[in-house]
Amino acid sequence: xxxxxxxxxxxxxxxxxxxxxxxxxxxxxxxxxxxxxxxxxxxxxxxxxxxxxxxxxxxxxxxxxxxxxxxxxxxxxxxxxxxxxxxxxxxxxxxxxxxxxxxxxxxxxxxxxxxxxxxxxxxxxxxxxxxxxxxxxxxxxxxxxxxxxxxxxxxxxxxxxxxxxxxxxxxxxxxxxxxxxxxxxxxxxxxxxxxxxxxxxxxxxxxxxxxxxxxxxxxxxxxxxxxxxxxxxxxx
Numbered sequence: 022x023x024x025x026x027x028x029x030x031x032x033x034x035x036x037x038x039x040x041x042x043x044x045x046x047x048x049x050x051x052x053x054x055x056x057x058x059x060x061x062x063x064x065x066x067x068x069x070x071x072x073x074x075x076x077x078x079x080x081x082x083x084x085x086x087x088x089x090x091x092x093x094x095x096x097x098x099x100x101x102x103x104x105x106x107x108x109x110x111x112x113x114x115x116x117x118x119x120x121x122x123x124x125x126x127x128x129x130x131x132x133x134x135x136x137x138x139x140x141x142x143x144x145x146x147x148x149x150x151x152x153x154x155x156x157x158x159x160x161x162x163x164x165x166x167x168x169x170x171x172x173x174x175x176x177x178x179x180x181x182x183x184x185x186x187x188x189x190x191x192x193x194x195x196x197x198x199x200x201x202x203x204x205x206x207x208x209x210x211x212x213x214x215x216x217x218x219x220x221x222x223x224x225x226x227x228x229x230x231x232x233x234x235x236x237x238x239x240x241x242x243x244x245x246x247x248x249x250x251x252x253x254x255x256x257x
Contacts, residue, residue, distance in 0.1 A: 030155060037159025044167035045229045049135040053127045054168060055218040059179065062186050064172030066120045067127060068165025070113065072158065074105045075137050079145040079157030081105075086146045098141045099132070106131045120189040136164060167225065174221050179213035181206025 043049045050071075057063045081101050089097050110128045113121040121128065131137065140160055145153040177183055181203035187195035211217045 030152075033152060033155050034159045037156065037161075037163045038166070039163070042163040042167065042229075043136040043160055044164050045226055047136070047139075049139065050164060051222075053130060053134065054164070054171065055215060055222060057124055057127050058168055058171040058175060058218055059213050060176040060186070061169060061172045061184050062120065062190050063123060064168040065165075066113070066117065066124055066190050068161075068168045070109050070128060071131060071134065071137070072161030072165055073109050074102060074131050075140060075161040075164075076154055076157035077105050078102045078137055078141055079153040080150055082141045082145040083148060083150045083153035089146075094146065095138075095142065098138060098146075102137050102141070103132045117190050119186075123189070136160060170225065171218065171221055175212050175217060177202060179209050179211075179217065181208070 037043075041047065044051070044054055053067055053071075057067050078098070078101050082098055085097075106129060109131070110121075113124075113128060140157060144156045148156070173183060176185065181201065183200040183202060184195075184198045187198040191198075212221070
């Protein structure tokens with residue numbers, strides 16, 4: 022088994038939430054991302070389920086990393102992920118049944134989500150439990166954040182509302198959370214259907230690339246100005 026690597030908490034968080042975001046950079050888990058992101062409640066439900074499975078699977082893989090031979094590493098990881106996904110599915114079926122019916126096949130398909138197996142193999146199996154849990158939490162949060170943003174955009178443009186049916190996930194306390202942004206809105210079907218998901222996802226990826234390019238230019242400009250100031254002080 023590979024030796025444990027030392028990665029700072031800040032770097033793990035930055036990798037999961039922005040630099041190596043599983044949805045915007047790695048482009049993993051696109052099937053559930055595009056399939057259920059038609060509303061905020063759907064996105065939040067799947068996002069929380071993914072975070073729970075990703076974090077707990079990273080923890081278990083890290084704890085047993087020295088006991089699992091390389092020859093059966095991946096099958097063991099899949100079994101761990103499948104068991105945890107079944108637990109999450111049963112919990113949702115028991116406490117959020119309406120949302121469970123809406124999400125349908127995408128809950129058990131968490132088992133095949135490349136993000137979860139990828140992090141188990143690439144990070145959790147090579148690191149101590151605490152960094153592994155943090156990596157799972159940050160990667161899951163990065164994926165869930167994109168899910169929520171996509172769900173909010175599609176719900177707003179497609180239906181003119183936000184936070185509709187939140188009681189499916191949070192219970193009676195959220196029955197009145199719906200915000201009607203545009204009254205008497207005639208639904209924009211394209212935003213709700215899968216083609217709209219692809220378009221909005223492409224826009225989010227483009228915006229991230231633009232932001233990264235501007236940040237990189239600002240960083241280089243700062244480095245040049247700093248090195249120029251140092252040269253002036255030396256020659257002076």
